[in-house]
Amino acid sequence: GAGVSQSPRYKVTKRGQDVALRCDPISGHVSLYWYRQALGQGPEFLTYFNYEAQQDKSGLPNDRFSAERPEGSISTLTIQRTEQRDSAMYRCASSLSGGASKNIQYFGAGTRLSVL
Amino acid sequence: AQRVTQPEKLLSVFKGAPVELKCNYSYSGSPELFWYVQYSRQRLQLLLRHISRESIKGFTADLNKGETSFHLKKPFAQEEDSAMYYCALSVYGKLTFGQGTILTVHP
Numbered sequence: 521g522a523g524v525s526q527s528p529r530y531k532v533t534k535r536g537q538d539v540a541l542r543c544d545p546i547s548g549h550v551s552l553y554w555y556r557q558a559l560g561q562g563p564e565f566l567t568y569f570n571y572e573a574q575q576d577k578s579g580l581p582n583d584r585f586s587a588e589r590p591e592g593s594i595s596t597l598t599i600q601r602t603e604q605r606d607s608a609m610y611r612c613a614s615s616l617s618g619g620a621s622k623n624i625q626y627f628g629a630g631t632r633l634s635v636l
Numbered sequence: 637a638q639r640v641t642q643p644e645k646l647l648s649v650f651k652g653a654p655v656e657l658k659c660n661y662s663y664s665g666s667p668e669l670f671w672y673v674q675y676s677r678q679r680l681q682l683l684l685r686h687i688s689r690e691s692i693k694g695f696t697a698d699l700n701k702g703e704t705s706f707h708l709k710k711p712f713a714q715e716e717d718s719a720m721y722y723c724a725l726s727v728y729g730k731l732t733f734g735q736g737t738i739l740t741v742h743p
Contacts, residue, residue: 627680
């Protein structure tokens with residue numbers, strides 16, 4: 521049915537607060553990816569899942585960032601004790617199957633996070 | 637580590653003129669390359685990928701392994717081509733993006 525859905529679309533928070541960003545992938549898509557995009561830059565890989573298993577979290581910048589996909593569908597990216605440098609667009613993408621470069625990644629509209 | 641470079645942040649052409657958006661990559665393995673596009677107020681979407689060897693909306697891109705390039709070309713630009721274009725390299729499904737080129741096509 522619908523494409524990749526991300527919520528909220530915009531999030532403004534105060535420094536030190538925790539935030540949770542949600543991604544609902546295309547139904548049936550095995551793989552789910554998180555990217556972060558700073559202003560004027562391209563998206564940067566954070567982490568990805570095949571089903572519920574987190575396959576690679578090498579892009580998570582520090583231990584304040586975590587992600588889960590407990591039932592192999594919806595995923596949540598959590599940032600604890602937010603800092604101003606966390607302000608960015610957070611993009612989620614899903615693809616049919618994992619680890620295969622040929623598979624197309626379909627992106628959500630993104631969540632714009634602003635940390636004051 | 638892999639890297640993608642798009643040397644032009646901004647590119648302006650007039651309608652009907654040829655356009656080329658440059659992309660260079662560095663990767664020791666066999667590359668899988670893509671062009672993604674983001675039109676105003678829309679989400680990032682795939683434009684084309686090198687394995688398909690297809691033309692989408694008049695755009696083509698040829699992988700040149702000798703020059704490690706994957707430039708995007710269109711012989712006659714249209715106003716509706718105005719958008720942000722990202723070149724991306726995929727390694728085991730993880731995309732590494734260039735910083736993007738904003739293409740503006742003037743009437």
